[in-house]
Amino acid sequence: MLAIRLPEAIELRLEALAKATGRTKTYYVREAIVEHIDDLEDLYLAEQELIKVRAGRSKTTSLADVMKQYDLAD
Structure with a gap:
């Protein structure tokens, strides 16, 4: 379980999105x-x-050192 506090503007956007799409917040x-x-x-x-x-x-x-270590240098 997780409870979060969101800024009011984000909460309103999230609520509007949920209502518009029929999904939950x-x-x-x-x-x-x-x-x-x-x-x-x-x-x-x-x-x-x-x-x-x-x-x-x-x-x-x-x-360069990693490439040399793994024989990947030119």
């Missing part, structure tokens, strides 16, 4: 989450990794 909220969860995970996990790199707690590897 829950349906559209679920669809929005499913559609965007991968992008949100990528964004927030990348931001966390960037913080670690900047703090010196994680290292980076150049593309």
Whole structure:
């Protein structure tokens, strides 16, 4: 179970969409989450990794080194 608070304008749009299509507000909220969860995970996990790199707690590897390591370099 999940309860969320939405800005009034979004709530009104969601309600209008649900009424116009005969679907529930829950349906559209679920669809929005499913559609965007991968992008949100990528964004927030990348931001966390960037913080670690900047703090010196994680290292980076150049593309050239990865290509060389896996014998993919020209």
